[in-house]
Amino acid sequence: xxxxxxxxxxxxxxxxxxxxxxxxxxxxxxxxxxxxxxxxxxxxxxxxxxxxxxxxxxxxxxxxxxxxxxxxxxxxxxxxxxxxxxxxxxxxxxxxxxxxxxxxxxxxxxxxxxxxxxxxxxxxxxxxxxxxxxxxxxxxxxxxxxxxxxxxxxxxxxxxxxxxxxxxxxxxxxxxxxxxxxxxxxxxxxxxxxxxxxxxxxxxxxxxxxxxxxxxxxxxxxxxxxxxxxxxxxxxxxxxxxxxxxxxxxxxxxxxxxxxxxxxxxxxxxxxxxxxxxxxxxxxxxxxxxxxxxxxxxxxxxxxxxxxxxxxxxxxxxxxxxxxxxxxxxxxxxxxxxxxxxxxxxxxxxxxxxxxxxxxxxxxxxxxxxxxxxxxxxxxxxxxxxxxxxxxxxxxxxxxxxxxxxxxxxxxxxxxxxxxxxxxx
Amino acid sequence: xxxxxxxxxxxxxxxxxxxxxxxxxxxxxxxxxxxxxxxxxxxxxxxxxxxxxxxxxxxxxxxxxxxxxxxxxxxxxxxxxxxxxxxxxxxxxxxxxxxxxxxxxxxxxxxxxxxxxxxxxxxxxxxxxxxxxxxxxxxxxxxxxxxxxxxxxxxxxxxxxxxxxxxxxxxxxxxxxxxxxxxxxxxxxxxxxxxxxxxxxxxxxxxxxxxxxxxxxxxxxxxxxxxxxxxxxxxxxxxxxxxxxxxxxxxxxxxxxxxxxxxxxxxxxxxxxxxxxxxxxxxxxxxxxxxxxxxxxxxxxxxxxxxxxxxxxxxxxxxxxxxxxxxxxxxxxxxxxxxxxxxxxxxxxxxxxxxxxxxxxxxxxxxxxxxxxxxxxxxxxxxxxxxxxxxxxxxxxxxxxxxxxxxxxxxxxxxxxxxxxxxxxxxxx
Numbered sequence: 001x002x003x004x005x006x007x008x009x010x011x012x013x014x015x016x017x018x019x020x021x022x023x024x025x026x027x028x029x030x031x032x033x034x035x036x037x038x039x040x041x042x043x044x045x046x047x048x049x050x051x052x053x054x055x056x057x058x059x060x061x062x063x064x065x066x067x068x069x070x071x072x073x074x075x076x077x078x079x080x081x082x083x084x085x086x087x088x089x090x091x092x093x094x095x096x097x098x099x100x101x102x103x104x105x106x107x108x109x110x111x112x113x114x115x116x117x118x119x120x121x122x123x124x125x126x127x128x129x130x131x132x133x134x135x136x137x138x139x140x141x142x143x144x145x146x147x148x149x150x151x152x153x154x155x156x157x158x159x160x161x162x163x164x165x166x167x168x169x170x171x172x173x174x175x176x177x178x179x180x181x182x183x184x185x186x187x188x189x190x191x192x193x194x195x196x197x198x199x200x201x202x203x204x205x206x207x208x209x210x211x212x213x214x215x216x217x218x219x220x221x222x223x224x225x226x227x228x229x230x231x232x233x234x235x236x237x238x239x240x241x242x243x244x245x246x247x248x249x250x251x252x253x254x255x256x257x258x259x260x261x262x263x264x265x266x267x268x269x270x271x272x273x274x275x276x277x278x279x280x281x282x283x284x285x286x287x288x289x290x291x292x293x294x295x296x297x298x299x300x301x302x303x304x305x306x307x308x309x310x311x312x313x314x315x316x317x318x319x320x321x322x323x324x325x326x327x328x329x330x331x332x333x334x335x336x337x338x339x340x341x342x343x344x345x346x347x348x349x350x351x352x353x354x355x356x357x358x359x360x361x362x363x364x365x366x367x368x369x370x371x372x373x374x375x376x377x378x379x380x381x382x383x384x385x386x387x388x389x390x391x392x393x394x395x396x397x398x399x400x401x402x403x404x405x406x407x408x409x410x411x412x413x414x415x416x417x418x419x420x421x422x423x424x425x
Numbered sequence: 426x427x428x429x430x431x432x433x434x435x436x437x438x439x440x441x442x443x444x445x446x447x448x449x450x451x452x453x454x455x456x457x458x459x460x461x462x463x464x465x466x467x468x469x470x471x472x473x474x475x476x477x478x479x480x481x482x483x484x485x486x487x488x489x490x491x492x493x494x495x496x497x498x499x500x501x502x503x504x505x506x507x508x509x510x511x512x513x514x515x516x517x518x519x520x521x522x523x524x525x526x527x528x529x530x531x532x533x534x535x536x537x538x539x540x541x542x543x544x545x546x547x548x549x550x551x552x553x554x555x556x557x558x559x560x561x562x563x564x565x566x567x568x569x570x571x572x573x574x575x576x577x578x579x580x581x582x583x584x585x586x587x588x589x590x591x592x593x594x595x596x597x598x599x600x601x602x603x604x605x606x607x608x609x610x611x612x613x614x615x616x617x618x619x620x621x622x623x624x625x626x627x628x629x630x631x632x633x634x635x636x637x638x639x640x641x642x643x644x645x646x647x648x649x650x651x652x653x654x655x656x657x658x659x660x661x662x663x664x665x666x667x668x669x670x671x672x673x674x675x676x677x678x679x680x681x682x683x684x685x686x687x688x689x690x691x692x693x694x695x696x697x698x699x700x701x702x703x704x705x706x707x708x709x710x711x712x713x714x715x716x717x718x719x720x721x722x723x724x725x726x727x728x729x730x731x732x733x734x735x736x737x738x739x740x741x742x743x744x745x746x747x748x749x750x751x752x753x754x755x756x757x758x759x760x761x762x763x764x765x766x767x768x769x770x771x772x773x774x775x776x777x778x779x780x781x782x783x784x785x786x787x788x789x790x791x792x793x794x795x796x797x798x799x800x801x802x803x804x805x806x807x808x809x810x811x812x813x814x815x816x817x818x819x820x821x822x823x824x825x826x827x828x829x830x831x832x833x834x835x836x837x838x839x840x841x842x843x844x845x846x847x848x849x850x851x852x853x854x
Binding site for chain 2: 009034036075076079080082083084085087088090105132135136138146147148249250252254284286292296298299300301302303322323324354358359360361362363364365367368369370371
């Protein structure tokens with residue numbers, strides 16, 4: 001196979017600037033002067049893992065509250081400053097980290113970083129805004145409870161990760177969100193937010209030197225000597241049989257299904273084997289073999305695909321489909337049959353080479369926008385991939401064999417050891 | 426930053442627009458057809474969207490499944506969209522792979538098979554797509570509201586089509602629809618990205634030039650008579666959240682009133698922009714956000730002013746606060762609309778809306794796919810000049826224009842006001 005992309009267009013050590021500030025913040029920068037705008041995104045080493053069970057969702061709540069008022073500006077002041085120049089900035093809580101993302105015209109980068117810094121270091125959690133935000137979060141949870149896709153996913157996580165932090169939804173439950181006080185938010189922020197482990201990527205119409213200096217000016221002085229280390233993840237107890245659970249949501253026309261188990265973490269040796277296998281299984285073309293079986297041949301679903309969410313820990317490896325309530329059992333049988341085939345027979349050479357070509361060929365598209373490049377840079381930092389990762393990437397993909405895929409698939413998936421979650425009428 | 430566009434018309438009537446953009450090794454290729462749900466009659470609703478699905482099922486040269494794999498193998502993405510007024514197909518590929526896209530679109534413009542068995546298998550897929558949408562309360566409400574806003578004009582039905590028609594449309598119906606509208610003289614082709622114009626031009630002429638033109642499709646759409654009086658309606662459902670939606674009849678994109686209307690929308694519900702790929706911003710300082718969300722009457726509000734061939738509707742959608750009622754929201758909404766009718770906005774507010782539009786343009790132009798989208802999209806209801814003149818025409822909007830638009834269009838007798846109410850009672854606590 002020919003490698004079509006010129007290596008020089010991929011981010012690498014020559015054009016990525018990576019600087020660690022003295023307080024532990026890593027700054028990654030890459031310029032793109034074709035663009036009049038700039039993207040700032042990154043994450044902090046604080047997430048839902050720190051949430052106590054009875055206050056589940058507090059990490060997410062705090063992240064959403066950072067922009068509700070700071071020592072310098074009130075809520076409207078913050079958003080007037082941002083929206084008046086067409087800029088945006090937001091925070092979002094996840095299990096391991098709290099992410100942030102913003103963009104503006106290049107000339108407004110200082111403003112963006114100033115607001116990022118204010119939100120992170122000087123939030124004041126105004127009482128009235130907190131109650132308003134609480135009502136919004138609770139409405140979100142009401143919508144979640146009536147969304148078949150959300151509820152199938154949530155139920156699936158509870159089954160696969162029983163007793164493990166991944167069983168917990170990071171946006172919490174209505175009763176836990178109700179129980180969180182303003183003082184809890186203040187305390188959570190003071191204790192857990194800090195610069196250590198924070199990563200900021202700046203990509204767009206600004207030089208890397210300027211980007212680094214502006215981040216340094218905005219966040220270089222931040223310290224939190226008491227910032228805790230991230231909690232250790234316990235191991236996930238493997239499933240011993242097929243377990244099923246059904247959530248009834250009256251009044252719906254369609255049922256959603258999630259079937260699968262825990263998959264590999266990103267740093268697993270067999271990550272590329274699993275990722276390419278997953279592509280053959282439920283991604284490539286029109287959703288791989290799963291799409292072929294459930295949508296194209298049986299006509300059961302508008303969507304049916306697999307995904308492998310390898311992250312810091314062992315994220316789920318699952319198949320999702322939305323089907324008519326009468327076809328739920330039929331779809332589950334088809335999915336299990338495909339899982340059986342996937343873990344007992346090697347994928348064909350040509351299936352694998354198709355997916356390899358896709359993985360390599362799609363890089364330029366993924367890296368087209370400032371946001372895409374920023375995401376790629378954060379990926380390097382999050383998983384210690386090395387600055388030359390995107391230049392080594394084609395080689396890593398090419399090295400995968402059908403035997404390797406089979407070994408990875410059968411390590412994580414078994415047709416008789418699965419969680420099956422269904423939400424529908 | 427902006428490079429010129431090369432425009433040509435093939436002898437069979439197909440229009441072609443080419444734009445070189447050398448910022449990334451990518452090319453995005455689109456074919457736009459002048460057909461959408463606007464071209465459907467009762468009994469055949471949803472047929473344009475279903476034809477779009479069938480276009481992925483293969484031709485003799487590229488049988489079903491071959492194309493998906495071919496595009497994916499080259500690292501490309503492809504998709505298609507059916508809208509009210511148009512249907513479009515795109516491929517964005519690594520630059521040296523674009524020939525595949527050019528070949529496959531030329532092929533399926535005329536050679537799709539529409540195998541009867543494939544039609545049946547796709548019937549259930551499309552019904553499943555519709556049922557997935559029916560799970561959403563705003564789809565249920567929106568469908569009924571549109572039907573109330575358009576009694577005569579074909580904008581009255583959902584693009585997905587009515588379930589009754591999805592159960593009865595036959596293979597030949599689909600094939601005839603395809604043959605009537607998929608022809609070079611009813612298509613606009615757009616290619617943007619990292620290429621040399623002359624080479625792509627020659628390739629397009631070779632691939633598309635020989636395709637025969639048919640009669641120009643006739644696109645009658647019965648005009649909607651003026652609405653005389655407010656329609657109010659309620660949809661009940663099992664979800665526990667209350668929504669309020671209001672539709673005001675609005676002008677077409679080519680109408681001079683459209684630009685001040687964009688500014689009015691931006692002031693009321695925040696800037697929306699024209700980006701299909703990448704780039705919106707938050708809406709926490711708009712007038713309705715301040716009134717409804719900061720006033721603890723709602724947890725969210727948004728608006729949109731779609732661009733269409735025939736007059737359509739401006740919509741505002743409010744997610745009601747769990748402790749409040751739809752009536753409270755409607756009262757506050759009306760107060761705020763009355764305010765913009767009585768008092769023009771400040772010049773500063775209008776300038777701000779224009780700056781926001783500029784930023785949204787900058788974000789959208791980062792993506793070659795999005796740039797190609799703009800070119801074809803604007804041709805469907807006006808011309809690419811509409812797009813290139815967009816920011817200047819926004820900048821020319823005066824505060825009086827905005828007030829006049831509010832007075833002319835945001836009037837109760839020209840609106841449909843709808844509420845989604847939880848069956849178990851509006852306030853759940």
